[in-house]
Amino acid sequence: xxxxxxxxxxxxxxxxxxxxxxxxxxxxxxxxxxxxxxxxxxxxxxxxxxxxxxxxxxxxxxxxxxxxxxxxxxxxxxxxxxx
Amino acid sequence: xxxxxxxxxxxxxxxxxxxxxxxxxxxxxxxxxxxxxxxxxxxxxxxxxxxxxxxxxxxxxxxxxxxxxxxxxxxxxxxxxxxxxxxxxxxxxxxxxxxxxxxxxxxxxxxxxxxxxxxxxxxxxxxxxxxxxxxxxxxxxxxxxxxxxxxxxxxxxxxxxxxxxxxxxxxxxxxxxxxxx
Numbered sequence: 001x002x003x004x005x006x007x008x009x010x011x012x013x014x015x016x017x018x019x020x021x022x023x024x025x026x027x028x029x030x031x032x033x034x035x036x037x038x039x040x041x042x043x044x045x046x047x048x049x050x051x052x053x054x055x056x057x058x059x060x061x062x063x064x065x066x067x068x069x070x071x072x073x074x075x076x077x078x079x080x081x082x083x
Numbered sequence: 084x085x086x087x088x089x090x091x092x093x094x095x096x097x098x099x100x101x102x103x104x105x106x107x108x109x110x111x112x113x114x115x116x117x118x119x120x121x122x123x124x125x126x127x128x129x130x131x132x133x134x135x136x137x138x139x140x141x142x143x144x145x146x147x148x149x150x151x152x153x154x155x156x157x158x159x160x161x162x163x164x165x166x167x168x169x170x171x172x173x174x175x176x177x178x179x180x181x182x183x184x185x186x187x188x189x190x191x192x193x194x195x196x197x198x199x200x201x202x203x204x205x206x207x208x209x210x211x212x213x214x215x216x217x218x219x220x221x222x223x224x225x226x227x228x229x230x231x232x233x234x235x236x237x238x239x240x241x242x243x244x245x246x247x248x249x250x251x252x253x254x255x256x257x258x259x260x261x262x263x264x
Binding site: 016020059062 | 109110112119120121124125191192195196254255258259
């Protein structure tokens with residue numbers, strides 16, 4: 001199963017750590033904020049990630065300087081913040 | 084024990100200086116030469132933890148030293164020491180603050196960003212207190228090599244602080260303030 005990476009836009013400050021760790025999933029816009037590559041609408045906030053990106057996604061969640069990221073497991077439904 | 088206590092204290096201060104500089108760099112959002120942003124962030128954390136290990140060795144070895152005459156209460160409560168109690172007390176203050184900063188930093192995911200940030204601001208107070216403790220209490224403070232390194236790290240911290248307060252501090256400052264300029 002693929003987890004989705006949730007971006008809390010009220011916390012995000014566009015520091016760019018997640019776009020480095022998940023370079024294939026996220027790109028940076030001109031102001032530094034992460035943009036989900038090739039995604040539209042709600043998937044720009046709840047970004048689907050492949051299993052191969054799981055480690056990088058977990059690192060991004062634990063290293064985000066603003067604690068703006070969380071991983072959501074579609075199986076359990078609820079938000080899960082993993083270290 | 085006495086020599087070890089002095090050297091470990093010096094190492095701790097030097098590592099904390101580097102950690103503060105890396106922390107300020109992390110806040111600006113810039114990578115460091117070939118190091119990506121997340122590496123700078125991890126380096127900032129690990130050097131701070133290493134500095135804390137040396138701080139533990141510094142206090143622990145002097146606690147066992149017959150010359151320093153530290154009592155266990157001096158580790159927690161400042162200004163009660165027998166040798167230059169004020170300057171030694173500053174070391175105790177720094178130790179207590181560092182403990183608070185480290186614990187809240189490691190529990191960042193649990194306690195939330197606001198509490199973490201509020202305590203993390205204390206590092207700006209810890210550094211000058213620790214440096215004053217080294218200069219006022221350290222028996223090597225008159226040594227030329229020590230004064231040289233103290234001056235160099237003081238200048239580096241002051242420079243980083245001025246940069247921190249400048250309007251172009253953030254990596255994205257120019258893009259975000261584009262319409263204002």
